[in-house]
Amino acid sequence: MDVRAQIVMVFNLDKCIGCHTCSISCKNIWTDRKGAEYMWWNNVETKPGIGYPKNWENQERFKGGWVKDGNQLKLRALGKGPTLANMFFQPNMPKIDDYYEPFDFDYGNLAGAKEGNDQPVAEAFSQVSGKKIDEIQGGPNWDDDLSGSRIYAANDPNLKDKKVIESYSSMFMQYLPRICNHCLNPACAASCPSRAIYKRGEDGVVLVDQEVCKGWRFCTSACPYKKVYFNWNSGKAEKCIFCYPRVESGQCNACAHSCVGRIRYVGVLLYDAEAVEAAALNEDRDLVDAHRALILDPQDPAVQEGARKNGVPEQWLESAVKSPVYALVKEFAVALPLHPEFRTVPMTYYIPSLSPVLSTWGDTHKLLEHGMIPALETLRVPVGYLASLLSGGNEGIIEEVLKKLIALRVFMRSENLKLPADPAVLAEAGLDLEGTKRLYRLCTTASYQERFIIPPQQREEQDPELRKQQAGFGILKKTRGGK
Amino acid sequence: MLNSLIFIALPYMALALVLLVTPYRFLSNRLTWSAYSTQFLERKMLFWGINPWHYGIIPVLAAHIVGFAFPNQVKAFLGNQETLLIVESFGLGLGLFAVIGSLVLLLRRANSGMLKRVTFTGDWLVLYLLLFQAATGIYISYFLRWGSAWYLHTAVPYLWSVVSFDPQLAYVTDLPLVVKLHAAGAFLIVAVLPFTKLVHMLYLPVDFLKDPPLLYRWRSK
Ligand code: SF4
Ligand code: SF4
Numbered sequence: 001m002d003v004r005a006q007i008v009m010v011f012n013l014d015k016c017i018g019c020h021t022c023s024i025s026c027k028n029i030w031t032d033r034k035g036a037e038y039m040w041w042n043n044v045e046t047k048p049g050i051g052y053p054k055n056w057e058n059q060e061r062f063k064g065g066w067v068k069d070g071n072q073l074k075l076r077a078l079g080k081g082p083t084l085a086n087m088f089f090q091p092n093m094p095k096i097d098d099y100y101e102p103f104d105f106d107y108g109n110l111a112g113a114k115e116g117n118d119q120p121v122a123e124a125f126s127q128v129s130g131k132k133i134d135e136i137q138g139g140p141n142w143d144d145d146l147s148g149s150r151i152y153a154a155n156d157p158n159l160k161d162k163k164v165i166e167s168y169s170s171m172f173m174q175y176l177p178r179i180c181n182h183c184l185n186p187a188c189a190a191s192c193p194s195r196a197i198y199k200r201g202e203d204g205v206v207l208v209d210q211e212v213c214k215g216w217r218f219c220t221s222a223c224p225y226k227k228v229y230f231n232w233n234s235g236k237a238e239k240c241i242f243c244y245p246r247v248e249s250g251q252c253n254a255c256a257h258s259c260v261g262r263i264r265y266v267g268v269l270l271y272d273a274e275a276v277e278a279a280a281l282n283e284d285r286d287l288v289d290a291h292r293a294l295i296l297d298p299q300d301p302a303v304q305e306g307a308r309k310n311g312v313p314e315q316w317l318e319s320a321v322k323s324p325v326y327a328l329v330k331e332f333a334v335a336l337p338l339h340p341e342f343r344t345v346p347m348t349y350y351i352p353s354l355s356p357v358l359s360t361w362g363d364t365h366k367l368l369e370h371g372m373i374p375a376l377e378t379l380r381v382p383v384g385y386l387a388s389l390l391s392g393g394n395e396g397i398i399e400e401v402l403k404k405l406i407a408l409r410v411f412m413r414s415e416n417l418k419l420p421a422d423p424a425v426l427a428e429a430g431l432d433l434e435g436t437k438r439l440y441r442l443c444t445t446a447s448y449q450e451r452f453i454i455p456p457q458q459r460e461e462q463d464p465e466l467r468k469q470q471a472g473f474g475i476l477k478k479t480r481g482g483k
Numbered sequence: 484m485l486n487s488l489i490f491i492a493l494p495y496m497a498l499a500l501v502l503l504v505t506p507y508r509f510l511s512n513r514l515t516w517s518a519y520s521t522q523f524l525e526r527k528m529l530f531w532g533i534n535p536w537h538y539g540i541i542p543v544l545a546a547h548i549v550g551f552a553f554p555n556q557v558k559a560f561l562g563n564q565e566t567l568l569i570v571e572s573f574g575l576g577l578g579l580f581a582v583i584g585s586l587v588l589l590l591r592r593a594n595s596g597m598l599k600r601v602t603f604t605g606d607w608l609v610l611y612l613l614l615f616q617a618a619t620g621i622y623i624s625y626f627l628r629w630g631s632a633w634y635l636h637t638a639v640p641y642l643w644s645v646v647s648f649d650p651q652l653a654y655v656t657d658l659p660l661v662v663k664l665h666a667a668g669a670f671l672i673v674a675v676l677p678f679t680k681l682v683h684m685l686y687l688p689v690d691f692l693k694d695p696p697l698l699y700r701w702r703s704k
Binding site: 200214 | 513514516517518519520521522523524526529530533534536537596597599600601683686688689690691692694696697698699700701702
């Protein structure tokens with residue numbers, strides 16, 4: 001057992017209102033620069049939809065992630081030899097139109113235009129070429145709220161039955177906020193010929209070393225989530241940095257901090273680094289269980305011992321015990337990885353949404369009064385859709401999670417209304433009374449301090465005296481790493 | 484005059500620049516050490532330019548270097564007429580690839596509006612130089628036959644005399660003008676190398692061939 005710590009974000013999709021506040025705060029801090037205008041390290045897309053960049057889930061096209069090759073994992077895109085041969089022209093790389101041509105408006109004209117008969121207008125211009133754009137062709141959330149659903153939502157690869165979105169009575173939608181997943185088995189890192197992308201040992205954040213990156217561009221397509229971006233100005237790859245300058249000092253990421261719906265949780269997970277590859281080798285439908293098995297119980301003395309041996313500080317161990325992420329992902333098992341079948345072992349988790357469940361169940365009030373759990377096949381959001389998104393196609397797992405969430409809702413509603421609340425509803429879904437109370441609090445009124453338990457980096461324990469000796473001239477740029 | 488400019492001044496200037504500026508840039512500004520890809524903004528023409536260019540120029544350049552490093556072995560290898568013919572035809576073909584490639588790349592820069600803001604003087608300089616070099620190369624290879632053989636008896640001993648700081652111009656003064664220009668182009672390319680994106684040549688990403696897929700970095704290990 002090789003116990004390591006990872007800092008992880010959980011998203012409660014039921015509560016995302018699609019306001020894009022998270023994207024904006026991220027953009028303002030990190031990507032408001034020349035060359036990065038089109039990048040949204042945090043983006044929010046509408047599902048069903050084709051997302052940003054367009055069709056990112058289509059791995060036939062971009063060749064992202066890993067595939068099983070016998071009992072080995074290999075990159076879907078290119079082996080090492082072909083990587084060298086395709087260095088000059090990277091065949092799978094997304095191009096700017098797959099995102100959108102970034103634009104701004106010529107606001108100066110509003111004040112500075114010569115006097116004339118017409119109102120001056122602020123015309124759109126391209127932030128790349130500087131040329132005027134007559135008609136804007138795309139944006140980071142072009143298919144927001146199902147707009148143009150016949151072109152966009154209909155091409156969502158998770159949507160097996162396209163008819164669902166053609167009629168108002170069966171249509172559904174939800175939001176999907178996405179950041180880099182800071183995967184345990186990152187395809188981006190594996191694809192980099194310069195070895196510029198690395199995972200930090202202490203907290204698992206995946207970063208691109210700008211000094212080492214030579215702009216070979218393999219990572220931009222190898223990441224199945226399309227979360228490595230190419231900066232056209234610097235000629236280098238960039239990605240979400242999990243706000244490490246904030247997180248290192250115990251502050252919350254900008255996106256999570258600003259989240260209006262309070263849908264996000266950040267905390268520590270302990271995992272077994274030795275078992276990652278074997279876990280990723282499971283069949284699609286078993287991947288969620290494999291994920292859960294990788295995550296270790298922070299209260300187990302053997303795990304704590306292993307973690308200490310690897311230099312995980314005490315404060316991190318304490319945080320791991322209190323971690324809201326551990327509770328949601330492992331203990332209550334309601335948060336699921338996004339597209340686990342890409343096999344990068346992503347380390348952000350999503351609580352699937354329930355939303356318009358009750359309205360199709362017939363008489364809403366009647367249902368609630370009886371405290372019943374609707375049959376899962378009557379859910380407005382098809383279980384199969386969620387399974388394709390969050391469990392590698394395993395509908396059983398989605399059903400388990402939904403049962404828990406519905407039971408929680410039914411039970412707590414009864415209790416809050418002082419109606420007879422039947423704990424049997426909970427037992428059936430695999431919850432107990434004490435756990436229900438905790439899960440309820442986490443999903444509803446949990447304070448900032450409960451949702452974000454982020455231990456700072458313990459710089460004082462990381463050989464500061466050694467680093468002080470070394471860092472004099474600013475040219476010591478050796479890539480350290482391997483294990 | 485022209486001879487001493489091309490065969491004494493230029494090579495030593497190029498050598499001095501490449502030997503001094505390259506390490507300086509490596510130590511002081513590694514952030515810009517890349518090929519500065521523009522595939523993200525324009526890929527259709529790039530495909531038809533960048534692939535022929537690289538696949539043409541790499542073997543041709545390698546052949547020049549091998550000839551310089553192991554003249555005797557190469558002489559022996561080319562001793563027979565058939566081998567020489569095959570090598571020459573391959574060289575000509577690859578050279579054509581390089582010319583077409585660099586021409587496409589040049590036109591691409593000129594025609595694509597998207598590339599305006601990522602195109603600098605250095606890019607034009609490099610593209611013109613490379614096109615010139617490739618074009619004089621195939622001219623020589625076609626009109627002044629058996630260059631791969633006479634290169635070994637003229638330019639190679641001259642180059643050795645340069646690197647041993649005793650330049651012997653006698654080897655090269657009688658060469659046709661186009662060959663002299665080809666040599667001048669080569670020295671210029673070496674001279675601008677440390678200042679332009681050509682530095683990407685000096686970095687071969689081969690470490691990853693033996694590395695494990697995942698790379699961890701620890702602050703404290
Ligand atoms: S989500 Fe993509 S960029 Fe982020 S660690 Fe995983 S493979 Fe790399
Ligand atoms: S800020 Fe929160 S609620 Fe708003 S879109 Fe982002 S994740 Fe959703």
